[in-house]
Amino acid sequence: MKRPLDGYTVIDMTRVLAGPYCTMILRNLGARVIKVEKPPFGDDSRRIGPFIGGTSAYFASLNRGKESIALDLKQPAHRGIFESLLSMGDVLVENARPGMLARHGYDDATLHQRWPHLVYASISGFGQDGPYSQRPSYDLIAQAMGGVMHLNRQQDGKPTRVGVSIGDITAGLYAVIGILATLHNKDDAKKRVDISMLDCQVAILEGAVARYDASQQEPPPTGSRHPNITPFDVFETQDKPIAIAAGNDALFEQLARTLEQPDWLTDQRFNTNEHRTDNHESLKQAIEDRLKRHPRAYWLKKMIADQLPVAPINTITDVLADPQIRHPPTYAPTYDSA
Amino acid sequence: MKRPLDGYTVIDMTRVLAGPYCTMILRNLGARVIKVEKPPFGDDSRRIGPFIGGTSAYFASLNRGKESIALDLKQPAHRGIFESLLSMGDVLVENARPGMLARHGYDDATLHQRWPHLVYASISGFGQDGPYSQRPSYDLIAQAMGGVMHLNRQQDGKPTRVGVSIGDITAGLYAVIGILATLHNKDDAKKRVDISMLDCQVAILEGAVARYDASQQEPPPTGSRHPNITPFDVFETQDKPIAIAAGNDALFEQLARTLEQPDWLTDQRFNTNEHRTDNHESLKQAIEDRLKRHPRAYWLKKMIADQLPVAPINTITDVLADPQIRHPPTYAPTYDSA
Numbered sequence: 001m002k003r004p005l006d007g008y009t010v011i012d013m014t015r016v017l018a019g020p021y022c023t024m025i026l027r028n029l030g031a032r033v034i035k036v037e038k039p040p041f042g043d044d045s046r047r048i049g050p051f052i053g054g055t056s057a058y059f060a061s062l063n064r065g066k067e068s069i070a071l072d073l074k075q076p077a078h079r080g081i082f083e084s085l086l087s088m089g090d091v092l093v094e095n096a097r098p099g100m101l102a103r104h105g106y107d108d109a110t111l112h113q114r115w116p117h118l119v120y121a122s123i124s125g126f127g128q129d130g131p132y133s134q135r136p137s138y139d140l141i142a143q144a145m146g147g148v149m150h151l152n153r154q155q156d157g158k159p160t161r162v163g164v165s166i167g168d169i170t171a172g173l174y175a176v177i178g179i180l181a182t183l184h185n186k187d188d189a190k191k192r193v194d195i196s197m198l199d200c201q202v203a204i205l206e207g208a209v210a211r212y213d214a215s216q217q218e219p220p221p222t223g224s225r226h227p228n229i230t231p232f233d234v235f236e237t238q239d240k241p242i243a244i245a246a247g248n249d250a251l252f253e254q255l256a257r258t259l260e261q262p263d264w265l266t267d268q269r270f271n272t273n274e275h276r277t278d279n280h281e282s283l284k285q286a287i288e289d290r291l292k293r294h295p296r297a298y299w300l301k302k303m304i305a306d307q308l309p310v311a312p313i314n315t316i317t318d319v320l321a322d323p324q325i326r327h328p329p330t331y332a333p334t335y336d337s338a
Numbered sequence: 339m340k341r342p343l344d345g346y347t348v349i350d351m352t353r354v355l356a357g358p359y360c361t362m363i364l365r366n367l368g369a370r371v372i373k374v375e376k377p378p379f380g381d382d383s384r385r386i387g388p389f390i391g392g393t394s395a396y397f398a399s400l401n402r403g404k405e406s407i408a409l410d411l412k413q414p415a416h417r418g419i420f421e422s423l424l425s426m427g428d429v430l431v432e433n434a435r436p437g438m439l440a441r442h443g444y445d446d447a448t449l450h451q452r453w454p455h456l457v458y459a460s461i462s463g464f465g466q467d468g469p470y471s472q473r474p475s476y477d478l479i480a481q482a483m484g485g486v487m488h489l490n491r492q493q494d495g496k497p498t499r500v501g502v503s504i505g506d507i508t509a510g511l512y513a514v515i516g517i518l519a520t521l522h523n524k525d526d527a528k529k530r531v532d533i534s535m536l537d538c539q540v541a542i543l544e545g546a547v548a549r550y551d552a553s554q555q556e557p558p559p560t561g562s563r564h565p566n567i568t569p570f571d572v573f574e575t576q577d578k579p580i581a582i583a584a585g586n587d588a589l590f591e592q593l594a595r596t597l598e599q600p601d602w603l604t605d606q607r608f609n610t611n612e613h614r615t616d617n618h619e620s621l622k623q624a625i626e627d628r629l630k631r632h633p634r635a636y637w638l639k640k641m642i643a644d645q646l647p648v649a650p651i652n653t654i655t656d657v658l659a660d661p662q663i664r665h666p667p668t669y670a671p672t673y674d675s676a
Binding site for chain 2: 182
């Protein structure tokens with residue numbers, strides 16, 4: 001099966017996570033990815049655990065299917081190879097501090113003049129310009145400064161990093177979008193993509209900014225609860241917790257029927273989403289009073305039959321064994337193995 | 339300034355978040371987006387708070403710059419309008435339960451035959467096929483089943499939804515990638531994009547799957563700490579918490595110098611990232627012993643001067659006032675206001 005980027009070549013000067021995640025997706029879409037690494041150690045993530053047989057499983061998981069060459073841009077012979085790669089490439093991606101390539105003599109103007117066909121994408125902590133652009137960054141820094149750790153804080157108010165590296169990953173996803181959009185537009189005079197990890201965190205704050213605009217108040221910590229949709233939370237059953245998302249009035253009506261509580265529908269505390277959100281604590285109590293009469297498996301079966309949005313909270317073991325996740329996608333191309 | 343998708347038209351049958359987030363980005367990239375809403379209430383999110391002057395700020399934040407028409411696909415006249423829209427569109431996006439369009443007579447084969455130019459993208463909870471494909475889903479369900487809430491659990495083990503809707507948002511981002519890649523490949527016989535919210539959560543588990551593969555053990559709850567890089571965490575100072583990400587040995591050496599603790603560099607507990615990760619608790623204690631001697635502002639200034647990756651944990655108020663976030667991007671097109 002033909003893949004959308006078959007025939008394209010990406011020169012990949014990225015390291016660790018945001019950049020390699022971006023070029024992993026470009027590779028999955030069919031591009032040839034040639035990683036240019038800095039001697040003697042290469043990508044920092046080659047030394048990040050866990051290791052399987054001396055190889056970083058972390059590195060392998062992000063760089064499968066890519067080719068790799070070690071080049072020292074201070075050596076003339078290596079610069080010649082690098083410039084040949086730029087001539088054969090369609091895309092150049094890097095995620096160093098702004099100015100890294102310019103210090104080697106490859107500033108924006110030179111790259112654009114000598115390789116005008118090249119889409120040049122940079123991923124950095126704060127963007128190519130602005131007061132913090134020369135500061136170092138990592139996922140944690142982007143999550144902290146972008147407001148995401150504040151929104152993800154625990155009930156006691158303790159700010160908490162999201163348990164997956166969304167500071168890096170959203171930047172990688174936005175970089176793919178920027179590259180594909182720019183490749184798409186052949187007329188663009190300047191084929192430059194400038195992705196800031198901090199901006200990408202602000203771009204996923206979503207409803208929080210609208211809520212702040214409307215109320216001028218900081219959003220309270222919500223735990224697992226959705227701030228504006230109720231019930232949309234994790235609930236206790238007789239044994240294990242269960243996630244229920246009654247995203248509209250019709251689903252709440254079904255939930256009331258499934259839990260045999262028709263009086264909720266006329267209860268002034270619960271008859272609209274706004275009222276339910278105002279009274280989320282008493283509604284949660286009422287729901288858990290019912291749920292605690294049976295184990296989770298009972299409720300999952302019953303609620304799935306009743307077409308309610310419901311789920312167990314899966315561990316990694318559960319995820320890797322799940323029949324839907326293991327189900328092959330209908331339109332899937334073949335992928336590289338690690 | 340010309341935008342990459344100037345001249346493209348997107349027929350947008352999406353609602354709430356994952357789909358509208360996708361088409362918001364397509365609009366920002368220059369496409370004309372025509373939202374087709376179901377009478378009488380339209381997109382569910384028109385009724386989700388907060389409201390400003392009777393309008394949902396939540397809806398407005400995601401749908402700015404889009405046009406909108408209400409169509410009832412059961413009425414012949416409305417079907418005629420819908421089919422005219424498909425003829426003028428380049429992309430069709432929807433995020434209903436699989437089969438919604440087929441039930442109205444627009445199954446995949448019909449769409450492909452009558453509108454062969456059209457890229458047809460679906461975002462759903464579980465994908466177009468597989469054992470759960472007909473189940474309803476929301477952000478919470480995707481986060482719960484995809485392993486993200488497990489990785490984001492609190493120190494006491496309580497699984498916790500990420501405080502931003504990354505179940506929806508990552509699906510929206512992957513849908514943009516799928517659409518742009520498919521638009522890019524004019525040869526593709528079947529212009530079909532099938533995005534599963536659940537798959538997208540698995541796609542951002544990142545290092546957790548590599549760690550599980552290497553150890554066959556569930557990752558422990560880590561709070562704000564990175565599981566494999568140390569120190570990379572939130573630390574207490576004399577007043578407010580501070581985020582520090584010493585992502586490699588050179589940065590750890592600088593941190594030891596900044597904190598005037600040169601003996602850490604020869605300490606067998608701390609001399610490699612692997613040793614630091616094994617001894618993360620005693621290192622955190624040692625770092626906080628130093629940090630508690632001064633307030634956060636002192637450390638931010640000193641560590642920024644020393645080129646360490648460091649950050650405050652910003653609230654939404656802080657984010658919206660931040661000079662880097664307010665700094666206009668260098669290559670920015672103009673955007674629609676809400």
